Amino acid sequence: MDKASKWLVITEKPSVAGDLAKALGGFEKKSDHYESQQYYITWAVGHLLELLEPEELDPKYKRWLLQDLPILPNEFQYKPKKGQTERLQHIKSLAKKNDVMGLINACDAGREGELIFREIYDFCEQNKPSKRLWLQSMTPEAIRNGFKVMKRGSEYDNLGDAARCRAESDWLIGMNATRAVTKRLKSRNTKGVWSVGRVQTPTLALIAKRELDHLKHRPQPYFTLEGRFSTVTHEYSGAWFDPNFKKPNLDEDDLIHYVEKEDRIFSQDKLDDILKDFEKHRKQATASEVRKESKEIAPQLFDLTLLQREANRKLGMSASRTLQAAQRLYEKHKLLTYPRTDSRYLPEDYVENVTNVIKEFSAVPTEFTKACKTIMKTGLLNKDRIFNNKFVSDHFAIIPTGQLPTEKLDGDDARIYNLVLKRFLAAFMTHAIWAKVERITKVGEQHFRTRVQDLQEPGWREVYGLDTEEESKLPKLNEKNPEAVTPVQTEEISPLQNATKPPARLTEAKLLSLMEHCGKSIADEEIAEVLKDKGIGTPATRAEVIENLIVKEYVNRTGKSLRATSKGIRLVDVLSRIPIDMLSKVELTGEIEYDLRKMEKGLKKRSEFMQEMFDFTSSVVEKTRTFEYDAIYKNDPTLGRCPVCKNGKVFEGFWGYKCNLAVNTKEKEENECNFIIWKEKNHRYIDRSLVEEVLTSKIAGPFEFSNSTGTSFHEEYLTISPVKGIIFCEQDGTPKESLTGYDIVVLHEEYLPETFLKKPGTIKVTETAYMCEFGAVDQTLKPESTDNAQESDNPPKKTRKKAAPKKPAKPKKVKKLISRMPRILCGKEMTLDDYKSFLITGSTPPIVDFKSKKGRPFAAALHLKENGNFEFKFVSRKALLGEDTSTAPKKAPKKASNKAKVVKKTKKSAEEATE
Incomplete structure (x- = not known):
């Protein structure tokens, strides 16, 4: 045997490696690869590498500073994804073998498959030649024919360039826009980043627009x-x-309001x-x-997006749950074909495979046996609508593999399998x-x-x-x-x-459809054509995009409906005002995709495209860095006369609607007015139309609001409060809340002479929180009396032309700290006793029924920090079971572990920026 006589075949998934080995024959299964006299076959698990984070390129980027933007790397570098180093090293060891003459790219037939292989090829640091196996059908005959007609890897360089440019442009936009927008919009009272991405922000814009349409509606x-x-x-x-009656010829945006x-x-x-x-x-x-x-x-077969839409509509399942179930049915149970597909068709050589699958089901007594026998009798109908190579992309439609369940399915797995099986059989039956x-x-x-x-x-x-x-x-x-x-x-x-009812909020099924068909709303015909079949995102990523919007608190899920939060609406609004609204438009994806397709055809150079992305990113950063808040709202008309000072006009700002006589200086002026209506109340975004109505009518409504946790909804009338902006009231105007300031809304007040921080404090119990102000006024320092002014030891100097009238000296204050704890924290209702213990001892007892954002229970004690804030100290299982109620560790935690947590958080924030 020659020294270099074998080719290393790299597939995108383990299952494909098995299919290739079975079709070619003569392979022996090793631990992490297959081996024959001609080939080694091994596999990736999707992307094994990812782009470096900014702080990994240069430590200075650990701090998010506007002056460091934009981040425009001279070279984009990759690193192994978490948990994939061992797999990469195994592939590299195979590539370095003396008997390996070259590498074969057997990843999926498309742009992402090309990128996955090229990332691995670069990691292997070998100069061996490469070939491309391009398969759209996975029948044994198609696989064997594919190996006979492989092309040189260099013939796909244009496709590889387009793949890299897509990944790198997403990184540029996400990392830079997220950091720039976060630095400008984040306040002391907001947590987390203001994440911006090429796919997620246009998706958010779709939800935000529908939410505003819903909120602006007034019943007629x-x-x-x-x-x-x-x-x-x-x-x-x-x-x-x-x-x-004749329906007017209106566009979709206007038609939604036509009653x-x-x-x-x-x-x-x-x-x-x-x-x-x-x-x-x-x-x-x-x-x-x-x-x-x-x-x-009869219906078409499922691609992933259509399956997710149908599961949401019929079963109320989220896109993420549907994908997870389909993935388990593919990987674990081997009952479905690859689910992350955008095709609703099968290869033309799959007719025999489909016939065999139906034959298998017809032999087993189930609720579908009769339908299977009917199909076997009539033959496969509607074949022209199902078998078409032209519409098979990287993968074909989702269908049953023909393998029968070896164990009883339950839950989501059973529901999704049943849905796919019914759709599969229905596609080959007669019309209704x-x-x-x-x-x-x-x-x-x-x-x-x-x-x-x-x-x-x-x-x-x-x-x-x-x-x-x-x-x-x-x-x-x-x-x-x-x-x-x-x-x-x-x-x-x-x-x-x-x-009349408001436009319905978007369900996930409707949102997935809009993401898939968003090109229809674009005026530019070339861009619209590019997005006609693809839309924004991919079937594999759309569910993740929706879940990310929820995690980042841009969107809430209520039943089947998706509701944009105030944060999400404000982001979309401010992007349009800066203006960098291209970030929230599907046209950005269309223009990038248009250029990438030109690149695939050799009509656009990689260097030219990346320079355009550098210029676009720099423009976004510069506009974000230099905009002035007052300027972006200056062209908006005022909303009405200020109800407090009666002299000013109310205009819109980023956080609320305020009187134009407000003075943003430390010195209070005589004509200053502090009236403001905040843009959020009880989880509802307060839009301009509502503010105008309240200012005009004094009593307005009813409007839909939620409770303090956002879990149930009710209708409320609104009226004006001089300090709180707007408050709930009865239909006759009787207030349901205090009309006055924050400190008068206190339900309970208690003074603590000393706390854990060695400072006195005043506890205030409000409607939504417990608060403590550490450091009360020192009552021993009395204000100086004006009657004793002439006896002062320090009379006014003679050089002073006119002595200013003496004012009472302000009482001296010690440095204050504010501690605040929500009355409902992570799903748990905190008690006043918990808060007192927290202030006096520095810690609450262990609390066992907190819930994370994903609904998972956890146990923790709250510890009071020196700056007045609190932190969770997670409790051991012994403490959870009541065997050990001590939450203080025996040894002080090492500083290194705290640093590791910070780095991990920073890394997560950076990852969130790119999608």
């Missing part, structure tokens, strides 16, 4: 009319409508006229109907046939419509089921002549009072 009352009619054989109902509809009556006079005409002609009612047969075609009926009943000039649909032939619906309870039956109006006008009897008419 209207009437509908329902008539009851009868024939000799049956009774039926019909809804009044205006046959002359006029053909069946709505907004005027009492119009309602009276309709009822008068109805009564006049009620004995002359006639009806006619049209019955049409409607074909409902519906009988749709529209009956029009006329009473004078008034029209009433009755619509029903009856399932005639279930077809694929037999296995997939109905979406809603929309199937109903309506006997024929005239058996002999179905389309004839027939007299009917009027029974009654019922006016119903309703009110």
